[in-house]
Amino acid sequence: MKIFGKMRIVVLITSIILLQNCTKAAEGSTPSTPPAPELPIYTVITSPATIYQEFPTSLEGKSNVEIRSQVDGYLDKIYVEEGAYVRAGQPLFKIDSRSYGEQMNMATANLQVANANIQKAKVEVDRLEPLVAAKVVSDVQLRTAKANYAAAMANASQAKAAVGNAKINVGFTTVIAPVSGYIGRIPYKKGSLISRTDPSPLTLLSDISEIYAYFSLSELDFIAFQNKYPGATLEEKLKNMPMIELAIADNSIYPEKGKMAMVDGQFDKTTGAISVRAAFPNPNGILRTGNTGRIRMPQLLSNALIIPQESTFEIQDKTYVYVLGKDQKVTSKPVKISGKTDSYYFISEGLSVGDKIVFTGIGALKDGVSIKPKAISSDSLLKVKPL
Numbered sequence: 001m002k003i004f005g006k007m008r009i010v011v012l013i014t015s016i017i018l019l020q021n022c023t024k025a026a027e028g029s030t031p032s033t034p035p036a037p038e039l040p041i042y043t044v045i046t047s048p049a050t051i052y053q054e055f056p057t058s059l060e061g062k063s064n065v066e067i068r069s070q071v072d073g074y075l076d077k078i079y080v081e082e083g084a085y086v087r088a089g090q091p092l093f094k095i096d097s098r099s100y101g102e103q104m105n106m107a108t109a110n111l112q113v114a115n116a117n118i119q120k121a122k123v124e125v126d127r128l129e130p131l132v133a134a135k136v137v138s139d140v141q142l143r144t145a146k147a148n149y150a151a152a153m154a155n156a157s158q159a160k161a162a163v164g165n166a167k168i169n170v171g172f173t174t175v176i177a178p179v180s181g182y183i184g185r186i187p188y189k190k191g192s193l194i195s196r197t198d199p200s201p202l203t204l205l206s207d208i209s210e211i212y213a214y215f216s217l218s219e220l221d222f223i224a225f226q227n228k229y230p231g232a233t234l235e236e237k238l239k240n241m242p243m244i245e246l247a248i249a250d251n252s253i254y255p256e257k258g259k260m261a262m263v264d265g266q267f268d269k270t271t272g273a274i275s276v277r278a279a280f281p282n283p284n285g286i287l288r289t290g291n292t293g294r295i296r297m298p299q300l301l302s303n304a305l306i307i308p309q310e311s312t313f314e315i316q317d318k319t320y321v322y323v324l325g326k327d328q329k330v331t332s333k334p335v336k337i338s339g340k341t342d343s344y345y346f347i348s349e350g351l352s353v354g355d356k357i358v359f360t361g362i363g364a365l366k367d368g369v370s371i372k373p374k375a376i377s378s379d380s381l382l383k384v385k386p387l
Contacts, residue, residue: 035372036328036370036371036372037361037364037371037372038371038372038373038374039358039359039360039361039371039372039373039374040358040359040360040361040373040374040375040376041324041356041357041358041359041373041374041375041376042307042308042311042356042357042358042359042376043354043355043356043375044305044306044307044347044351044352044353044354044355044356044357045305045306045353046303046304046305046306046353047303047304047306048300048301048302048303048304049300049301049304049306049339049341049346050298050299050300050301051298051299051301051304051338051339051340051341051346052245052296052297052298052299052339053221053296053297053299053339054247054294054295054296054297055215055216055217055294055295055297056215056292056293056294056295057213057214057215057246057278057292057293057294057295058213058214058215058290058291058292059211059212059213059214059287059288059289059290059291059292059293060211060212060214060289060290061181061206061207061208061210061211061212061288061289062207062208062209062210062211062212063179063181063206063207064204064205064206064207064289065178065179065181065204065205065206065207066201066204067092067093067175067177067178067201067202067203067204067205068196068198068201068202069093069095069172069175069194069195069196069198069202070172070196071095071100071169071172071173071196072193072194072195072196073095073096073097073099073100073173073193073194074095074096074191074192074193074194075093075094075095075096075188075189075190075191075192075193075194076094076095076096076097076190077093077094077190078092078093078094078186078189078190079091079092079093079094080092080183080186081183082183082184082185082186082203083182083183083184084182084183085180085181085182085183085285086177086180086181086182086183086205087177087180088177088178088179088180089176089177090176090177091174091175091176091177092175092176092177092183092202092203093174093175093202094173094174094175095172095173095174095175095194096173097170097173097174100166100169100170100172100173101170103166103169104163104166104167104169104170106166107159107162107163107165107166108163108166110159110162110163111156111159111160111162111163113159114152114155114156114158114159114160115156115159117152117155117156118149118152118153118156120152121145121148121149121151121152122149124145124148124149125142125145125146125149127145128141128142128145129142175202177205178205179205179207180207180209181205181206181207181208181209182205182206182208182285182288183203183204183205184203184204184205184206185203185204186202186203187200187202187203188200188202206288206289208282208285208287208288208289209281209282209283210279210280210281210282211279211280211281211282211287211291212261212277212278212279212280213246213258213277213278213279213280213293213295214275214276214277215275215276215278215295216268216271216273216274216275216276217273217274217276218272218273219267219272219273219274222274225237228299229241234263238259238260238261238263241259241260242298242300243257243258243259243298244257244258244259244260244278244295244296244297244298245257245258245295245296245298246258246278246280246293246294246295246296247293247294247296248287248291248293249291249292249293253296254280254286254287254293256280256281256282256283257280258278258279258280258281259278259279260276260277260278261277261278261279262276262277263275263276263277264276278295299339301339301346304338304339304346304347305346305347305348305351305352305353306344306345306346306347307321307335307344307345307347307351307357308343308344308345308359309340309343309344309345310343310359310360311357311358311359311360311362312335312345313362313363318334319334319335319336319337319345320332320333320334320335321333321335321350321351321357321358322357322358322362322365323351323355323356323357324356324357324358324371324373327370328370328371328372328373329368329369329370329371330358330365330367330368330369330371331367331368332367333350333351334350335347335349335350335351336348336349336350356373358371359376
């Protein structure tokens with residue numbers, strides 16, 4: 001029994017020693033820290049580039065003409081289809097011309113009567129002139145005859161004008177295209193009664209050989225535009241401005257480049273903007289009146305600070321990047337964007353040439369976090385349109 005008691009004492013002492021050793025080991029150890037993440041680093045450089053300032057625009061054809069009848073009558077013929085291309089002078093519609101033909105016949109007959117009265121009055125004058133010279137009859141009769149002759153001449157002029165007017169009305173019964181272009185919707189059908197006072201035109205004819213893009217510049221944009229291009233007058237500045245681009249609804253770039261053509265005479269008091277027009281050739285008729293898009297005005301930068309868009313993040317409408325410090329820790333920094341391409345931002349404030357920023361993997365970063373930088377080539381990333 002004594003032996004077993006001694007063994008219990010030895011086991012108890014051993015357990016106490018082991019427990020003390022474990023406690024000391026636990027007190028002396030430190031928690032393990034995760035290794036610093038290895039992230040690619042982009043070094044900010046400069047490069048010549050072209051950036052674009054964009055403005056929403058609405059498109060209109062060179063001319064949009066309402067085709068209306070200038071005479072009343074029934075629509076007798078329709079020579080064209082909706083959406084068809086027509087050339088200037090081509091017949092479009094035919095108004096029933098029978099009543100106008102009869103008016104023409106009546107006016108012609110009246111002119112013939114007027115010409116006959118001229119001859120009659122002239123004969124009377126010729127008859128009286130020698131008699132008055134011989135003092136056979138009074139000169140009052142001659143003056144009366146000459147007055148009748150003048151009245152006959154005036155009546156003939158009126159009759160001739162009536163013939164001309166009737167001829168014009170007959171011509172108006174055939175409605176022709178004043179310009180070349182595309183036919184719009186035709187709301188009237190054959191047999192419809194057409195009037196000059198109809199609220200709806202026969203159709204709308206659009207000349208889209210050239211397209212006008214209308215957009216607005218704010219007062220600040222307009223001042224910047226004036227300061228950007230050389231020239232003493234606004235007309236000279238427009239001539240010295242480079243060609244502009246048009247992005248259409250599917251975000252593709254229209255193949256033809258345009259030119260600034262007109263600036264409105266004054267600012268709108270309500271919006272504080274001024275209307276501007278640009279002209280684009282449209283040889284294939286791709287663009288139509290009513291299309292929308294975005295005007296892209298180019299700006300040439302000789303030394304643009306360029307960073308990838310994926311290296312940035314936004315907080316409350318401000319754009320930030322993570323800048324790598326000498327201690328291998330990152331710090332968020334706001335930047336000001338002056339332009340962009342599909343993949344890159346052009347920076348006007350916040351960074352300098354040679355600054356190192358985190359290229360990718362910024363989602364889990366915070367200020368003061370240490371990283372293991374991995375260098376990448378900036379030149380291999382850049383695909384910016386050069387000057």
